[in-house]
Amino acid sequence: MSAKKIPHRLYLTEDQMPRQWYNLRADMPEQPDPLLNPGTLRPLAVEELYPIFCEALARQEMDGSKRYYDIPEEVQEVYKMYRPSPLIRAFNLEKALGTPAKIYYKFEGNNTSGSHKLNSAVAQAYYAKAQGITRLTTETGAGQWGTALSEACSYFGIDLDVFMVKCSYEQKPFRKAVMGVFDANVTPSPSPTTEVGRKILAENPGTTGSLGCAISEAVESAVTAGNSRYVLGSVLNQVLLHQSIIGLESKAAMEELGEYPDVVVGCAGGGSNLGGLIAPFMQDKLTGKHDPRIVAVEPASCPSLTRGKYAYDFCDTGKVTPMARMYTLGSGFIPSANHAGGLRYHGMSPILSKLYHDKFMEAVSYRQTEVFEAAVLFAKLETILPAPESAHAIKGAIDEAMKCRESGEEKTILFGLTGTGYFDMTAYEAYLSGTMSDHVPTDEELQKGFDTLPDIPQNKGI
Amino acid sequence: MSAKKIPHRLYLTEDQMPRQWYNLRADMPEQPDPLLNPGTLRPLAVEELYPIFCEALARQEMDGSKRYYDIPEEVQEVYKMYRPSPLIRAFNLEKALGTPAKIYYKFEGNNTSGSHKLNSAVAQAYYAKAQGITRLTTETGAGQWGTALSEACSYFGIDLDVFMVKCSYEQKPFRKAVMGVFDANVTPSPSPTTEVGRKILAENPGTTGSLGCAISEAVESAVTAGNSRYVLGSVLNQVLLHQSIIGLESKAAMEELGEYPDVVVGCAGGGSNLGGLIAPFMQDKLTGKHDPRIVAVEPASCPSLTRGKYAYDFCDTGKVTPMARMYTLGSGFIPSANHAGGLRYHGMSPILSKLYHDKFMEAVSYRQTEVFEAAVLFAKLETILPAPESAHAIKGAIDEAMKCRESGEEKTILFGLTGTGYFDMTAYEAYLSGTMSDHVPTDEELQKGFDTLPDIPQNKGI
Numbered sequence: 001m002s003a004k005k006i007p008h009r010l011y012l013t014e015d016q017m018p019r020q021w022y023n024l025r026a027d028m029p030e031q032p033d034p035l036l037n038p039g040t041l042r043p044l045a046v047e048e049l050y051p052i053f054c055e056a057l058a059r060q061e062m063d064g065s066k067r068y069y070d071i072p073e074e075v076q077e078v079y080k081m082y083r084p085s086p087l088i089r090a091f092n093l094e095k096a097l098g099t100p101a102k103i104y105y106k107f108e109g110n111n112t113s114g115s116h117k118l119n120s121a122v123a124q125a126y127y128a129k130a131q132g133i134t135r136l137t138t139e140t141g142a143g144q145w146g147t148a149l150s151e152a153c154s155y156f157g158i159d160l161d162v163f164m165v166k167c168s169y170e171q172k173p174f175r176k177a178v179m180g181v182f183d184a185n186v187t188p189s190p191s192p193t194t195e196v197g198r199k200i201l202a203e204n205p206g207t208t209g210s211l212g213c214a215i216s217e218a219v220e221s222a223v224t225a226g227n228s229r230y231v232l233g234s235v236l237n238q239v240l241l242h243q244s245i246i247g248l249e250s251k252a253a254m255e256e257l258g259e260y261p262d263v264v265v266g267c268a269g270g271g272s273n274l275g276g277l278i279a280p281f282m283q284d285k286l287t288g289k290h291d292p293r294i295v296a297v298e299p300a301s302c303p304s305l306t307r308g309k310y311a312y313d314f315c316d317t318g319k320v321t322p323m324a325r326m327y328t329l330g331s332g333f334i335p336s337a338n339h340a341g342g343l344r345y346h347g348m349s350p351i352l353s354k355l356y357h358d359k360f361m362e363a364v365s366y367r368q369t370e371v372f373e374a375a376v377l378f379a380k381l382e383t384i385l386p387a388p389e390s391a392h393a394i395k396g397a398i399d400e401a402m403k404c405r406e407s408g409e410e411k412t413i414l415f416g417l418t419g420t421g422y423f424d425m426t427a428y429e430a431y432l433s434g435t436m437s438d439h440v441p442t443d444e445e446l447q448k449g450f451d452t453l454p455d456i457p458q459n460k461g462i
Numbered sequence: 463m464s465a466k467k468i469p470h471r472l473y474l475t476e477d478q479m480p481r482q483w484y485n486l487r488a489d490m491p492e493q494p495d496p497l498l499n500p501g502t503l504r505p506l507a508v509e510e511l512y513p514i515f516c517e518a519l520a521r522q523e524m525d526g527s528k529r530y531y532d533i534p535e536e537v538q539e540v541y542k543m544y545r546p547s548p549l550i551r552a553f554n555l556e557k558a559l560g561t562p563a564k565i566y567y568k569f570e571g572n573n574t575s576g577s578h579k580l581n582s583a584v585a586q587a588y589y590a591k592a593q594g595i596t597r598l599t600t601e602t603g604a605g606q607w608g609t610a611l612s613e614a615c616s617y618f619g620i621d622l623d624v625f626m627v628k629c630s631y632e633q634k635p636f637r638k639a640v641m642g643v644f645d646a647n648v649t650p651s652p653s654p655t656t657e658v659g660r661k662i663l664a665e666n667p668g669t670t671g672s673l674g675c676a677i678s679e680a681v682e683s684a685v686t687a688g689n690s691r692y693v694l695g696s697v698l699n700q701v702l703l704h705q706s707i708i709g710l711e712s713k714a715a716m717e718e719l720g721e722y723p724d725v726v727v728g729c730a731g732g733g734s735n736l737g738g739l740i741a742p743f744m745q746d747k748l749t750g751k752h753d754p755r756i757v758a759v760e761p762a763s764c765p766s767l768t769r770g771k772y773a774y775d776f777c778d779t780g781k782v783t784p785m786a787r788m789y790t791l792g793s794g795f796i797p798s799a800n801h802a803g804g805l806r807y808h809g810m811s812p813i814l815s816k817l818y819h820d821k822f823m824e825a826v827s828y829r830q831t832e833v834f835e836a837a838v839l840f841a842k843l844e845t846i847l848p849a850p851e852s853a854h855a856i857k858g859a860i861d862e863a864m865k866c867r868e869s870g871e872e873k874t875i876l877f878g879l880t881g882t883g884y885f886d887m888t889a890y891e892a893y894l895s896g897t898m899s900d901h902v903p904t905d906e907e908l909q910k911g912f913d914t915l916p917d918i919p920q921n922k923g924i
Binding site for chain 2: 007008009011013014078080081082092110111112113114118151154155173174177178180181182376379380381382383384385420422423425426428429432
């Protein structure tokens with residue numbers, strides 16, 4: 001037993017903050033499969049990404065070998081405004097569950113974007129500024145990424161156009177206002193402002209949108225305008241690189257406490273938080289230093305890891321992006337409009353997909369109502385109202401802790417609490433009033449998505 | 463110049479957290495005037511408060527002599543879940559203003575209630591529980607206090623009825639949902655559920671409510687039911703006592719940095735934050751140890767300190783409470799419904815009123831749009847979206863910093879950032895779209911409020 005007194009919340013000091021991001025690919029026994037040019041079906045050269053992404057970010061995207069990247073001074077300065085984020089011991093939750101397990105969580109919601117998304121937004125806006133880019137475009141689902149990027153662009157003085165998934169735009173009327181505080185333009189997607197948006201609307205006029213659609217529109221809007229680039233808040237390798245700050249801080253804080261997690265649990269939509277949270281722990285696992293279990297938690301309504309296929313797919317619905325090999329439901333998959341719990345993306349980070357495929361990581365899925373049940377329990381016990389996305393990780397951590405209650409094991413559980421739920425009250429209201437639906441796609445519904453997978457040699461036999 | 467490196471954010475450790483609250487009255491050269499029984503016009507005995515307040519809280523309310531109160535262990539345990547709150551150096555704001563001043567702020571918004579209100583809510587719910595009370599009633603204006611008390615009551619297992627000022631209820635649809643997560647019942651006020659509510663509605667059917675109305679209803683609802691008590695989130699001496707944790711932590715954190723404020727700035731509605739923030743600095747001032755300036759900032763639309771009268775008045779519109787001597791606009795004053803910036807209470811903490819009357823404190827007022835202008839500037843520079851209430855203090859601090867730019871003085875400014883604005887997006891939208899009104903009461907409108915002041919001997923010549 002450690003003699004160290006365990007506080008409720010541990011903040012690293014500024015001096016203890018990581019000054020480098022960690023690139024998980026450098027320690028993977030096998031690299032994720034390369035991005036493909038959809039025209040030639042050949043691996044993409046970094047230069048082919050330059051019209052879409054800033055050059056520094058394109059290079060980060062393609063670089064599997066450099067283990068550590070210095071965090072630019074200017075980015076560190078912004079990080080210091082809201083980081084380090086606290087590592088919190090969930091004493092009350094442990095007590096309420098009657099578990100011998102120790103539950104820690106890394107809370108990323110203490111900034112105006114309300115989530116971890118700011119970590120990559122700041123980095124991407126910085127590199128855009130450094131390259132002289134004057135306008136960025138992006139998509140947002142639940143609105144956290146859009147808010148984070150609005151903040152970052154406002155800080156660095158860059159114009160921003162956000163395509164927001166239509167059902168979120170309607171469910172979260174105030175998200176637009178927050179982005180407006182930071183001078184961003186917000187358009188519900190699909191929209192008539194882009195060619196791909198008009199095409200999607202023509203084919204499916206009643207669509208409530210998806211991240212895949214919004215990505216198509218944002219990419220088109222960037223590549224057809226001058227001095228603009230597109231940025232993405234998840235899925236990409238560069239995003240996982242920036243988000244490694246979460247895991248690095250978590251590991252340093254746990255070391256301060258003399259702790260190391262037996263299980264690391266994170267929610268997974270496109271993988272931005274999960275990939276960042278687990279990065280240094282996965283490093284330990286891959287290098288044989290430790291052997292923590294790593295658990296991805298996803299919604300049963302959009303189950304890319306647990307029910308998807310490991311295949312080459314487009315990152316967007318309009319098929320304007322390169323193809324990535326990942327766990328996917330097919331770029332044509334659109335989750336139920338009733339699903340309010342975020343994490344609605346059809347695919348999954350190629351890095352995480354590869355690690356899952358190679359069995360370094362587990363995955364579970366939960367239905368919407370059980371996730372909100374966990375969220376409400378957590379809010380009452382821990383004084384934080386979680387975002388529905390984050391609540392998936394809470395549910396996963398609770399289940400791990402309950403297993404410990406049965407087995408009597410005193411495991412140490414770490415989960416990522418990615419953000420706050422202040423803009424998700426419509427969903428909370430639905431849960432509290434008992435009107436929340438629990439739709440899980442049927443095999444037939446999934447098949448419709450799989451039917452949209454690219455028919456290319458690389459996907460034969462999948 | 464201090465050799466110490468100044469971090470962006472300083473968190474005290476758990477061990478450094480105050481274990482006692484500080485009772486500012488113990489060091490005041492003259493005590494605030496006593497509460498009066500409105501029937502007898504005689505000073506109230508503590509026992510007369512027992513039907514309204516829990517006994518321990520009633521005793522705190524009446525005790526001007528005990529300097530320090532031990533914070534109960536159970537309350538400390540909850541404080542540790544969200545405290546210490548950070549002391550933050552506003553480096554970006556300083557730079558943008560081009561001021562030689564150093565600007566620090568104490569940020570109280572990092573909990574689900576989104577504000578400092580939780581500090582007193584936890585204490586009041588704890589004492590209720592300790593006395594075996596099973597139900598509490600309260601009012602809420604902007605919704606922060608109601609949310610905080612919902613959290614605290616849920617934690618201690620106490621039923622809660624919240625009367626929410628009608629215009630806030632309508633402007634902030636999701637506040638009710640957050641309170642619902644914590645099982646509170648929320649009623650828009652004035653309501654037909656109480657006698658006083660029915661009376662107010664009959665006299666003024668179109669009223670958008672006021673804190674004064676909501677207090678009347680909550681008090682009636684408590685005293686006419688079994689095993690219920692009423693609790694209030696501001697104005698009262700007991701609330702200032704609990705909120706002293708803000709100032710005590712601020713002072714300890716500044717000492718860590720080798721700093722002491724030349725000016726302390728806080729927003730003032732009923733005085734809960736301001737009284738707590740300034741407590742130990744005012745102690746230094748009253749005891750001659752230091753001489754900081756203390757500045758209260760209030761809205762020009764509800765200017766109790768800057769345009770009110772120092773008189774005995776009811777704390778509520780329905781005139782069911784004891785009378786307190788304070789700066790007041792009259793319990794019949796109802797601020798403009800277009801005023802979205804919070805701080806809508808007609809009176810002011812008797813302690814702060816006395817200190818202001820005795821010239822230990824200054825006060826300024828600002829119009830709504832200039833406050834929101836400061837809020838948007840701050841959000842962009844400091845990554846925190848402030849509550850409109852808190853933005854009054856931001857505006858006050860900015861003006862102090864601008865004076866330093868003119869004079870070249872390197873003053874140290876401390877202000878209280880009481881909370882976040884996630885539930886105030888309707889107001890932000892109004893500001894951003896240019897439709898926000900800037901109504902300031904005319905002398906005639908003020909006179910209507912003054913006409914409701916009690917016509918008692920104690921108010922002669924006021």
